Amino acid sequence: MANGTTVRMWRRSLFVLIMIVFFGFSLVCFRLFQLQVVNGEDLQKRAIEQQMADTKISAQRGTIYDCNMKPLAQSATVWTVVLEPAYLKTDEEKELVACGLSEILEIDKDKLLEKAKKKSYYIVIKRKVETDIKDKIIKFKNDNRISNGIRLIEDYKRYYPYGNFASAILGFTGTDSQGLSGLEAYYDKELTGEAGRLITAKNAIGTDMPFDYEQKIPSKDGNNLVLSIDEVIQHFIEKNLEEGIINHKVKNRAAAIMMNVNTGEIIGLSVKGDYNPNEPFVIADEETLREIESLPESERDVAKSVAWEKQWRNKAVSDTYYPGSVFKMITECMGIEENVISENDHLVNCTGSFVPYQGASCIHCHKRTGHGSLTAEEALLRSCNPGFIILGQKVGAEKFYQYYTAFGFSEKTGIDLPGEASDIFFSADGSMTQMDLAVASFGQNFSITPIQMLTAASAIANGGKLVKPHVVKQIIDANGNIVKSMETIVKRNVISEDTAKRVTQMLYKNVNTKEGSGKNGYVAGYRVCGKTGTSEKIGCSGADGKDYIASFCGFAPADNPQVAMLVYFDTPKGESYYGSAVAAPVFAKIMQDVLPYLGIERKYTEEEIAQLETTAPNILGKSIGEARNIVQSSELNPIILGEGEKVVSQIPEPSKSIRKGGTIVLYTDKISINEAVEVPNLTGLSMIEANKIIANSKLNISIKGASMSGGEVVSSSQSIPEGTLVKPGSVITVEFIQKDNIR
């Protein structure tokens, strides 16, 4: 009996146990199902959010270097100051934060207080704040125990250390470091790079646990650009262009481009009337700013937009102009290549005007009295319009357009800068009327860009090859490895080498002989070739009549051309508007600086050697007799002042330059050193007159400019102003320009 009771009890107990276990497990399974299947996705997301940290690794924008690896544009980390007013509960906290930030960031305290009163977790107070300011904010937060309410978010800022230097090429970036203009825009993809991601597990206090779980996609910093621009050459161009704008009262900006004729590398490109890319929205031109401020409030925004667009515009690439007489070198190439003329063939009998065909209007030459009988070469040297009308007629409209296309004027050059404009020809298919051909022959009534003109001139310089211009030489990655190298691209042969040489010779004579119209582009010791241009701006007339563009295009040295340059000034309103008076002297000054820098040796002609400067010998401490002998043997004239026996001082000082036949003043006592002479007026004089006045004033002259090219020249400027008191023997640099105003 005891046995039966025990088994039943056991069985009952077992059954209850099984039921309890079954019931319990059912609950667990149900809950598991609910969590894993029903809410599984949502819970997984929340778990990942809670346990994983997803950090964006931002990529640094690439640097832009010049050809010598000098950084012209570079990015650095900065911070955005963000206010989180929702965390500031009390008025005291808001007041404290507003006061502190206002002092550090130099922002109006009331405006900050207003923002602090809003119910928001994100209000941007100031962007692009540098490290020193950021450190002050952190110190302020720590001192006042502010944990929430002010946040600093990392950002990047683009620095252009040289201000408006090369601004037309570099461009600028926007708030999100995206390129908006210039190379920054054109190569935005290469410069931007790719942001990375770092996904790590984080512990309860929010610290990363990279050893537990980590997935990293590294960021790829942007590539760097190495330009073909040389900072030193760019400086020479910018300095002289700025001076030219001031001296000739240029109203609508100026541009200059220098190119390596063999490779197409742009070694300098400047547009003046530019801006500072560190502050692209600040209008740089004071006159424009004054005009905008004088406008009613409602019109200011539109005026500002127009002003911004104007200052950002790259005139060398985006603006078209009538090339004027500079284009005559192209027409000359057409005639010689087609064998319709030769240099010494008679071309025209210029009477000052010409009727291209029966019933046509009369077209005037710039010399209204006429040049008389001219050969083809002389027509170029004198820049005779009727001569080129005849030359154009000999070539013919069809051939003219063929060469126009071959020289690259009917297509974009493909330069790696944004906004390149196309030409505007008489018709889309290149057909021309007789009148069109007549005016086109001397570069009027069709528009091209300056870069197109320079590229075509380079084709003449390099023996007939049309090369593709480019500003970027190499693209390198953050580690310095070359990603891409820009090779020289020769598009086609335009003219034969023989034609190129013959036209080069003519252009050389244009600058270096008295018959030439480009004498103001002369540089002693260098065989510079070039052509002046003065083109009318039809349809853009100012209130006082027509406006003009003064330009000069040339290359050097003639025997082995290396560089070509185009300089052009839009609307000069000074004493002259001619290319020969405005653009050519600036061209010469730039070449004067650039050619020695490039290591191109000066080769003086005999005439030039005779007029060269020499260095003053050192005669300090010598007796009067000895000093006189030394000075005279150096082909100089001594003037001895004072009562002493030995030379105590000399002007010019030893090793200073002095013109051959110049005067050295020798002081023999300290009293005579105090003697001074007044600098006379030396402008508007011929060379002989200037020399005479200088000699009579016991001063020395250093001659620059078109003086050695022969022909009628007048002095245009002097280095020391009239009326200044200087020591006897001081050297005054006088610049001479060609007197004739030739287009």
Next chain:
Amino acid sequence: MQEKNLAYDLSLFDATVKKEKNNVVELPPFKNKVKTKQKLSLINMITISLLFVAMITVVSTLVFSQVLLTELTENIACLTNELNEKQSIYTQLQMKADAKLSLKTVEEYSKSELGMSKIEPSQIEYIRLSEGDKSSINIQNVHLGFFSNIKNLISDILS
């Protein structure tokens, strides 16, 4: 003599003396058993202790290394941030220094403050460097022996 009653086996009704079952098993002396038990417990204890210590050591090492890793990771992150900051300060300062030393600024300063002037053409002297003397040597055809030819052939192949 017992009377036997065959009809009744009265002997069956006689009180019998039950034989005691001798259930007692003779065991070995108690002493030995006690000694073995003691020995086994000691070994076990030592083993278990050692195992315990080893386990504690391993767990502690694991925990310590995790803590160290966490600390080092934090340090690395801090130092990386510091490095990035210093690099950006360097760039900012470099840009400011470059701005003060632009060619324009240097030229103006040297002219106005230092009284310097541009180099004159007469101060430049061009020097032509010779490219070095060149000479050509005529190598005469020399008749080599059989073994020399083989040697040259082998060295040519090997080179």
